[in-house]
Amino acid sequence: MFIERNIKFFYLKIFRRVRSFLLSEKSRKVLIFLFFFFISSGFWLLQTLKNNFEIELAIPVKLKNVPNDAVITAEPISELHIVVKDKGTTLLNYFFGHDFYPISLDFADYQDLGNHVIIPASSIEKRILSQLSSSTKLVSIKPDVVDYFYTMGASKKVPVRLRGKISTGRQYYLTDTVFSPDSVLVYAPQSMLDSIKYVSTHAVLLKEISDTVHTRVQLTAIKGVKFVPSVVNLTLPVDILTEKTLEVPLLGINFPANKSLRTFPSKVKVTFQVGLRRFKSIRPENFVFDISYEELMKIGSEKYKLKLKSVPAGVSYVRIIPNQVDFLIESIPAYGY
Template identity: 30%
Template sequence: MTTLRRIWLLILRLSGEDRRVVVFIVFLMLSSGFWLINALRSEYVSTISYPVLFINLPSDKVVSSEVPASIDLKIRGTGFSLLRYHWAEQLYPYAFDVTKMRRVFDGTLKGAYLVTRDYTHRLSDQLSSDIELVEMTPDTIYISFYDKMTRKVPVRFKGDITFVSQYNQTGEVQFMPDSVSVTGPEYLVDTLNAVNTEYRRFEQIADTIRQSVSLVQMPNVMLSNNNVNVMVPVEAFTEAAVDVPIVVRGVADKMVIKTFPAEVRVSYRVGISRFESVSSQHFLAVVDAAGFDSGNQVRLKVKLEGAPDFVYSVDYFPLFVDYLIERSE
C-alpha cells in the first residue's frame, strides 16, 4: 500500500460521513503544495558546512589538534538548489595542499596558513553551477607544526578488582605488550610516564584474569597499539607464620645486646602454589641499637625490613622487645 493511499484512508477515517471535511483537507494540501513549490523557486542565502582535509604534511612534524575538519560556506541559490546541500547532496572534502600554503618560520618551521578567499574560485567549482559562493568562514586557517617524537612508554592498569573469599591477586599485573610506541609532539611525548588502560572493574574474581583491554587515547598522540592483553594472576591463598630471628644493628664495640624474645612471629598470606617456598630466611627483623640510651630506653623497637614480594598482609609480633647488655672482653 502506497504512502498516498494510506494518507487518503486516514483522511476518510477521520472525516467519517462528512465529505466536506475531505474536500477541505484536499484543497488545503494542494494549496500548501503550490505555496511550497512557489517558495522554493525564490532565491535564498544559506550557510553549509563543507568538509576539508590537509595533504602533504611534513613527515617530521605533527600538527596541532585545532586543524579544522570543515569550513562554513555562505551560498546563494534557489530553494530547490539549496535543499540538495542541506538534505541530499554528499559533499566530498576539498584537499588543501600544505606545501602550497604560506609558511611560518622561527628558526625552524613552525606552521603554515592560508587565506580562504584565495580559494574562492576553486571551491566555487566544487558547487553546482546554479549556486553562488558568497563568503567563507574562517577567513584564515592556521596550522601549527611541532617536532615529532616517538618513544616507548610502559602500560599501566587502571581499575579495581574484588575477589571471592579466600582468593587474592598473587603477582603483578602483566601486559602483552608491556609497552607501546607513542608518537606525537615532542613536548607531549617527552612528559609521558605511562599509557593507561581504560578503567575496568572486575568483581568477585576466583581465577586468573585474561582479557583484552583498550588503551586510553590521547589527543594529538598516536599509539602503536589500541589495546593490550592483560593478565592478573589470581589463586586461593592460605595464612601462614614463621619465627624470624632478630638481628641487632649498630652495637658499639665490646658490647653485646641480647633481645628477649630472640625471635618475632611473622604472619602473612600467600598463594597456595608458593606456600612451600616461604621460609624464615625470606624475612628480616631488625633492632637498631645505634645511639640508644640504655638508661632511658626500656624496650627496643623491632622493624621488619625484608619480606618476599609474593606475600601480603604481613604482620609481626612483638613490636617491642626487652634486652640485656653484655660487655665483651
C-alpha cells in the first residue's frame, strides 16, 4: 500500500510540473518558435523538391515458363538497378507509393540463343520506361546485361576434393579425408560438363588440430554450373602417433628353383610410427623387402642395402636396423632317380 501511494504521488508531481511549464510564458515562446520552425521547414522542403535529383531504384527480374526438363544452372539476377532523374516530388512517389512489377523473361523467347543466354539490358528498356512517369529520365541500367545458363538435363557425377591446408598438433596425424557424399551431381551445358573432372571445396584452413573434426563445407562455385548438393559433410579423423618395432624376415624375390638366399642376419628390426588405432593390426608380413635375384647378381658385392618394396598404409618414419646385410646365394642340389 505504501509503494502504491508513493508511485501515485510521483506521477502527480510530474504532471504538475509539466502543466506548470506548458502554461508558463517560457513555454509559449518555445511552442511559437517550434510552430514557425516547422512551417519554414515545410516551405523549404517543398521548394527543394521542385529541383531535379537522381536516385537509384530496384526493379525485380523473373524468369518464367521454364520447361520441366530444363535445369537452370546459373540463375539470372534477381533485380535490375536503375538510376532515374526527375523532380523530387515525383521521386518521392517511387519511394513511398509505387511498386514496380517484375520484368518477366519468357524462357521460350530466348531458347534459340544457346545454353548461355545473354540479354542486353537495352532490349528491356521499354518495359522499364513503361513503369516510370513520362517526366522521368532513365539515366542508366545496371548491370548492362541479364544472363543465365541452362541445360536440358545433361549431368554427371564427379568426386569432391579438399582445397586448403590442414596441420595437426605434435604427435598427431590425419588418417583420412572423408566426404559425405564423396561425389556430387553436376549439371552444366555439355561443353562445360566434359571439362569438369572433380569439384573442389572452399578453402579449409585448420592448424594444430588434435581431435577429429566434423564440419560442413561449401563447394567452390563455377559460373554456369550447378552442384547437387552444393554443401557436403567433411570428416577429418585424427589419431595419435605411437612407435612400434617388428622383426621382419628377409626373403628373396624371383630366385630360380635351384638357388636360395641366406642373409646375415636373417631378420631385421623395422621401427616405425603408426596411429594408435592401427597399432595392433600392423604385422611383419605387411613389410616386404625388395631383394631380387637379378639385382643381387649385378652388385658384385656380398653386402646389400635393404629397400622396402611395400609399406602398410598409415605407417611413417620407417627405420631399418641394420639397413645393410651380408648375403649368400646358395645352390640347391638336384636329386635324381
